[in-house]
Amino acid sequence: MSRLSRRTARLALASAVVLASVIVAGQAVAAPPSPLPPVTPSPFPVVAPSDLPLPPPTLPDETFAPVDRPGPALSVPSDQLDAAVRCTANAADADRDVALFVPGTTQTPEVNFGFNWFSALDDLGRPYCSVTLPNNAMTDTQVAAEYVVHAIRHVHALSGRKVDVLGHSQGGTEPRFALRFWPDLRAMVDDYIALGATNHGSIAINAALCTPATGCAEALWQQTLNSHYTQAMNSYQETFAGISYTQVYTRTDEFVQPNLDDSGTTSLHGGDGEITNVALQDVCPTEVASEHIAVGTYSPVAYAIAMDALDHDGPADPARVDRGACTRLFMPGVDPLTFPTDYAATLGLIANQLALAPRVETEPELRPYTLAGERQD
Secondary structure (H helix, E strand, O other), X not given: OOHHHHHHHHHHHHHHHHHHHHHHHOOOOOOOOOOOOOOOOOOOOOOOOOOOOOOOOOXXXXXXXXXXXXXXXOXXXXXXXXXXXXXXXXXXXXXXXXXXXXXXXXXXXXXXXXXXXXXXXXXXXXXXXXXXXXXXXXXXXXXXXXXXXXXXXXXHHHHOOOEEEEEEHHHHOHHHHHHHHOHHHHXXXXXXXXXXXXXXXXXXXXXXXOOOOOOEOHHHHOOEOXXXXXXXXXXXXXXXXXXXEXXXXXXXXXXXXXXXXXXXXXXXXXXXXXXEEEEHHHHOOOOOXXXXXXXXXXXXXXXXXXXXXXXXXXXXXXXXXXXXXXXXXXXXXXXXXXXXXXXXXXXXXXXXXXXXXXXXXXXXOOOXXXXXXXXXX
16 A cells, blocks of 8 residues: 555544544534535545536447346356345344345445444344445446345345345445346335435546546446446336335535436436435435435435335335434434444545555446347356
């Protein structure tokens, strides 16, 4: 690791501890009249929110496989796929749909969701599972998607019920890629809840992390704006019948942009699914502290929106969400006393992976099964 990389990681950790201490102390930040860069320190390059529109696709839908073509056999060995899925004991023959958590770029389920969502659902006695993606979700997302394919099938068989999928950041894309290219999964999924997902890529990644001069990790290339990966995932239709899609984003996201309204990258449109695209600020207009990491880890507003989707038929309805969430510092499950350490661990893992993950010069090629013509597994 270079001196600069070590210094970046140390600064991220130190900033996290200072930030967390401020939050725990309950200091307030006045809301600005318009979106600003996040006030929380971030290991990602901080870029002012972009108001640029999403560009049109560069590849026509006809480039890609039809939506009803059966998916290929999984190339990852079954023992590796099995080892990646963990479930609570009450997920077996569950009396309600089981939540499946998919972590974001650089993350593991334990670091991304362990100090927040897992604790909250444990307190409620609700069943859940998680899937660990290979190489901290920094390598080819098409391979990572196979882990999600297996996880959905496994959780569905284990529980005897449909699966509610929750993903943060990149972890919101592999489930959609899986649903697009393995159509047998669609009948197994009830809710798909994305927290700050890079559904159409992010211009901030193009500008700050994946430049021609520096290159970047494979999974980051695949999250650049209008990447071939995202165009394949969104081809023909973005949603499917029988699935409720709740897309949660924050206008102060420093990593996933543009995201100022429901025309941004996280939001979905078209297809046959039921869709709610909702910003944290649609529920709590003065919420400016929640940036990309917060929306998937400790935001009480994101939690309230997601729980509304889980507790009702169809996607979340922002009008039903308790506005009491707007006055809370943390979502349920977060321990204020350990939050500084927990949040520092999240930021530290991000900084470490951004500094150390292998870089490549271009986006990985699309797998043959994603393309039109005769399928090649």
